[in-house]
């Protein structure tokens with residue numbers, strides 16, 4: 001039998017899935033249709049984001065994923081797609097904002113206690129990417145509005161290895177520093193060799209680049225790249241942070257181009273997610289002012305807290321504080337340059 005457009009997309013189900021409360025209560029509010037459809041569109045895109053992230057996570061779990069393999073290419077591709085979807089999700093706020101506060105008041109109280117707060121898919125996205133329970137804003141009630149099977153799913157996602165944890169493991173496995181042959185003809189600047197001769201040199205150049213008022217940055221450098229006390233707050237260990245910084249510094253070499261794109265796509269995801277949060281928060285302020293949300297949180301204040309706290313890849317973003325000018329970069333040895341070229 002020929003596949004029919006309507007059957008394939010199950011349009012009967014989708015197009016019958018808008019049931020405004022205001023119509024049920026015999027007080028039809030025109031904008032409730034928009035309100036329902038926009039949330040449904042978001043949830044469909046959330047589903048697609050989970051599909052892409054789940055697949056990227058499965059690939060990253062493979063022990064032998066290589067820096068220049070098709071596998072890594074696919075991971076980058078899927079994450080870039082997530083970034084593009086998020087951009088659309090940010091833009092959809094424009095459509096939501098065509099609804100005025102008075103339009104919303106026509107049906108707002110009929111929805112209580114339903115709220116985007118109960119979007120378990122949104123929380124799954126955060127958890128799968130790497131937001132841990134301990135780092136959540138409003139921990140006391142973040143699952144209080146959810147049904148038990150959904151809570152179980154989120155808790156499971158928080159226990160499973162997140163993308164951030166897998167990224168950390170992959171960065172730690174980067175072979176460039178563990179293979180001493182890459183460094184045997186390297187021209188060192190300093191006499192130190194801890195944690196590695198390259199990083200001892202880099203630390204020295206970085207220290208020289210600091211203005212007197214920035215001297216604290218050196219302590220900060222040691223905390224991130226040298227010391228090994230990694231708490232729950234830190235997503236990347238010291239060796240993983242070193243590998244990520246190295247990728248950013250020498251991303252011009254062919255072997256580092258894909259790894260760089262990977263880091264960049266994660267920064268893009270974080271930026272788009274936080275842009276969405278920011279726009280959603282301002283929209284909430286515009287539509288309900290300082291009233292509490294239908295989900296019972298403090299509304300705008302809660303959303304502000306989540307915005308400030310829920311950056312997932314902030315450890316990658318902060319690496320830019322430790323970059324040095326290209327012309328001051330240590331010159332890599334010929335073996336290392338070969339290793340990073342196409343013909344390693």
Ligand code: HEM
Pocket residue numbers: 038039042043096104115116117118119122280283284287288292293294295296297298299300302303306
């Ligand atoms: C009139 C439009 C909207 C208003 C007034 C609004 C209001 C709120 C408020 C006040 C909260 C905080 C929780 C609460 O107490 O309810 C919230 C959370 C949330 N809303 Fe909306 N919202 C609107 C539209 C949307 C849309 C279109 C989406 C798309 C899915 C959405 C998704 C979410 C999500 C995911 C959260 C949880 C955020 C987090 O925990 O960080 N909202 N919303």
